[in-house]
Amino acid sequence: MWTVTRVLIVDDDSFARTMIRTILAAQGIDVVGEAADGDEVPAAVAEHRPDIVLVDLQMRRVDGVEAIRRNASLPGAPRFVALTGYGNEDAVVQALRAGAAGFLSKDDDPSTLATHLRAVADGGGALGPDAAALVIQRMTTPEGQDRAAAARTQLQLLTEREREVAALVAGYTNQQIGTRLGMSDNTVKAHVTRALTKLGMNNRAELAVLADRAGLTA
Structure with missing residues (x-):
């Protein structure tokens, strides 16, 4: 419940x-x-x-x-x-x-x-x-394709593990991400926090949009 x-x-x-x-x-x-x-x-x-x-x-x-x-x-x-x-x-x-x-x-x-x-x-x-x-419609236009390339470049600032977490933030809670990736809730939270800091973002919803734009999906 x-x-x-x-x-x-x-x-x-x-x-x-x-x-x-x-x-x-x-x-x-x-x-x-x-x-x-x-x-x-x-x-x-x-x-x-x-x-x-x-x-x-x-x-x-x-x-x-x-x-x-x-x-x-x-x-x-x-x-x-x-x-x-x-x-x-x-x-x-x-x-x-x-x-x-x-x-x-x-x-x-x-x-x-x-x-x-x-x-x-x-x-x-x-x-x-x-x-x-x-967001998906914008990604499929020429301008969107340019944005997708820029998003992929931005995501190179993250570690591989941080990108794995970023791919899941749109559809899963920290607990669910931890279960899928074999890590604790606190570790997931730490990866999200570091990713947001590196990318200059305010919240995980922005990270989800960037991951989608870059084609980074689980």
């Missing part, structure tokens, strides 16, 4: 918040609070202590990317996931660079959405099907 995941929803559309709450509750996700704009995130996090903050990208005062940038790297912060009704590759990259641990779509299947959120709560990263498709 999974551990209940506590989620704070941040969206300026009250109907959208109600729908998301209903969907997540049906999947065993505990929605502990709501906020109506990005500038309300600090107070809401302090009050509700969520595991994950699920943030819409388009809001009136402080948009989702800026809310993630302001809050995701603070000491003791919950993990942030972008949840949007629209998306393009630039939006995905901007959210991840801001510190998001995942990028999901409001159109994602409820069970898939819940699975991704639990993976993030367990220390993993998550790209929904739409976000993953956007």
